[in-house]
Every structure is written in structure tokens, then in C-alpha cells.
Amino acid sequence: MLVYNPVSGKKKNHKNLDLLLKKLLEIGYQVTVYSSMELNNHDNAIKEACENKWDTIFIAGGDGTVNHTLQYVAEQAYRPKVGVFPFGTSNEFAKFIGIPTNIKEAVSVIERGQTKTVDIGKFGNQYFANIAAAGWLTDITYKTSPFLKSYFGEFAYSLYFIKTLLLAKQPGEISIRVSPHMELSDLSVFLIMNGNSVGPLERLINTTTHLNDGYFHLLTCKKTNRFQLLLALLAKILHITDNVSTINYTQINSGSFKIPESLMVNLDGDQSQVNSMEFKVLPHHLRVFIP
Incomplete structure (x- = not known):
């Protein structure tokens, strides 16, 4: 199965779809294509592919398309291998597992056939x-204009970030119980990351990231004024110092979160409704093609 999102990312990426299908056919795959619009009316297609033990589910889209597919694959006892083709704006998951942005090179990854299990996260249901996030500045990915994203890519996020930093009010207090002995409070934002970058912010966390070590990264920021937050972020991004008083980093495999009712949770760049504020890592839950 190929799950294809025709409106993801930059328009020029979609010119490669016919090439992609031709290459997969040459490798030996018999591919059934579903657009993300079709799946809105027939989500059971993904579930049926799992129940019928199809070999592979390919995803040609961005992080939102990966996330949408994951909601159905993750629930199944048998989960097909997953191959990702980065057609989106940021393509965070593709970056994390090392998939090149060039479609011919990405197909070569599939042709070599090397796979590895990766951890995924579960937040509520x-x-x-x-990525999972909530709080100040975390609505940027789904509030940035699709028109801007189609022409400017990740730079569109930077423009909206500046606007939000200058104009948006900070939310109410967020708190997190990481363990029986560790609680973080008086927070304006939290970010749970499988990798160590967010959009154009490369290596936001200056540490080695593993695909399946059973832990995600947790980055939190204390409530502060805009100027102090900007300085703290710059210090973190530029790695001027790892000791930024307003920003805390720890590894996490489970936790209980408390956020204001007015806030939504951002999962893989999309606004999401969750039925609880409990988080956990699901180790080795997905098998993906890697270089």
C-alpha cells in the first residue's frame, strides 16, 4: 500500500510520484495507492492491510501523513514494514530515520531492504x-498557512514563530510528573522528541539519539518573558551553553502531564484530541526501512 498526501509540503515534490511508483514496480512491489483524502472515507484500508499481512505500507507525505497512518498501524498485532518518502514540509520522522530527501535515493533505501525497529510514543489514546508538545509556540506547525508552506517550506515556520513570539500570550501553567521523585512545574511549554531537531532548529538537543533505546527526549521551558525566552532559545540552539536556567532537559519513557483545558496537544505537527494526559514510550513498535 502507498498512502499518498497530494497536498503535503512543497508542490515540486509531487512531480516525483510517477517516478516513485515506476521504481517500486521495478523493485517488485505491486502497489495499491490510496490518497489521504480517500482514507478519510475508508480508514479501514490501513487496518485491512495489517490484518491481511501485507508486506509494506509506504508513506509519501509529511509528518502529518505519517501520524495519520500510525494511528491505525500501531493498534495492530501484525504491523507491516513502513517505508517513508519525504514529501512534506519538515519531514522530521524521515530525518530521524535517515531517509534522504531525494526520491531516487529514498527508493534506493527501499531497494536495499535494510530495516530496523523504532520506538514510538503514545499520548493518551x-x-x-x-514529536508531542503543548504550550506557548507549539501551535506553529498547524497554524502556519499551507500556502506559505507550499512555497517557502520550513522557512514559513520561522516567520510564524517570530509573529507568535511577539504577539501571542503565554498559556496557563503546565506541570509534568516524570517519576515519583521528579516533578516539573510552572512551565509555559513542553516538547517530547524522538529525535533531536524540530523543523529548522537542527540539533536542538546536543546529544546522541537512538532509534530504539526505549527513551524520548523531554525539553521544558519555565514561564518567563519573551526576551528571556528568546535569549534562552538562542543559547540552546547555538550551543553556547548547555546550562540554560529556564530550559530543562531530561530523558523520559513515561510521564503524567497537566495542561490548561484551553490548550491542545500537538502530535507530529498536527492538533490532536487526546483522552488523557498520560505518556509512554512503546519500544521497538515499528519496523522501518533505513539506509
């Missing part, structure tokens, strides 16, 4: 592959 929803799954995510790469």
Missing part, C-alpha cells in the same frame, strides 16, 4: 512518531 493517540500515537506519534516524532
Whole structure:
């Protein structure tokens, strides 16, 4: 199965779809294509592919398309291998597992056939592959204009980030119980990351990231004024110092979160409704093609 999102990312990426299908056919795959629009009316197609033990589910889209597919694959006892083709804006999950942006090179990854298991996250009743977040500035990915994203890619996020930093009010207090002995409070934002970058912010966390070590990264920020937050973020991004008083980093495999009712949770870049504020890592839950 190929899950294809025709409106993801930059328009020029979609010119490669026919090439992609031709290459997969040459490798030996018999591919059934579903657009993300079709799946809105027939989500059971993904579930049926799992129940019928199809070999592979390919995803040609961005992180939102990966996340949508994951909601159905993650629930199944048998989960097909997953191959990702980065057609989106940020393609965080593709970056995390090392998939090149060039489609011919990405197909070569599939042709070599090397796979590895990766951890995924579960927040309430929803799954995510790469990022879960809530609080100040975390609505950027789904509030940025699709028009801007189609022409400017990740730079569109930077423009909206500046606007939000200058104009948006901070939310009410967020708190997190990481373990019986560790609680973080008086927070304006939290970010759970499978990898160590977010959009154009490369290596936001300056540490080695593993695909399946059973832990995600947790980055939190204390409530502060805009100027102090900007300085703290710059210090973190530029790795001027790892000791930024307003920003805390720890590894996490489970936790209990408390956020204001007015806030939504961002899972893999999309606004999500969750039925609880409990988080856990699901180790080795997905098998993906890697270089």
C-alpha cells in the first residue's frame, strides 16, 4: 500500500510520484495507492492491510501523513514494514530515520531492504512518531498557512514563530510528573522528541539519539518573558551553553502531564484530541526501512 498526501509540503515534490511508483514496480512491489483524502472515507484500508499481512505500507507525505497512518498501524498485532518518502514540509520522522530527501535515493533505501525497529510514543489514546508538545509556540506547525508552506517550506515556520513570539500570550501553567521523585512545574511549554531537531532548529538537543533505546527526549521551558525566552532559545540552539536556567532537559519513557483545558496537544505537527494526559514510550513498535 502507498498512502499518498497530494497536498503535503512543497508542490515540486509531487512531480516525483510517477517516478516513485515506476521504481517500486521495478523493485517488485505491486502497489495499491490510496490518497489521504480517500482514507478519510475508508480508514479501514490501513487496518485491512495489517490484518491481511501485507508486506509494506509506504508513506509519501509529511509528518502529518505519517501520524495519520500510525494511528491505525500501531493498534495492530501484525504491523507491516513502513517505508517513508519525504514529501512534506519538515519531514522530521524521515530525518530521524535517515531517509534522504531525494526520491531516487529514498527508493534506493527501499531497494536495499535494510530495516530496523523504532520506538514510538503514545499520548493518551493517540500515537506519534516524532514529536508531542503543548504550550506557548507549539501551535506553529498547524497554524502556519499551507500556502506559505507550499512555497517557502520550513522557512514559513520561522516567520510564524517570530509573529507568535511577539504577539501571542503565554498559556496557563503546565506541570509534568516524570517519576515519583521528579516533578516539573510552572512551565509555559513542553516538547517530547524522538529525535533531536524540530523543523529548522537542527540539533536542538546536543546529544546522541537512538532509534530504539526505549527513551524520548523531554525539553521544558519555565514561564518567563519573551526576551528571556528568546535569549534562552538562542543559547540552546547555538550551543553556547548547555546550562540554560529556564530550559530543562531530561530523558523520559513515561510521564503524567497537566495542561490548561484551553490548550491542545500537538502530535507530529498536527492538533490532536487526546483522552488523557498520560505518556509512554512503546519500544521497538515499528519496523522501518533505513539506509
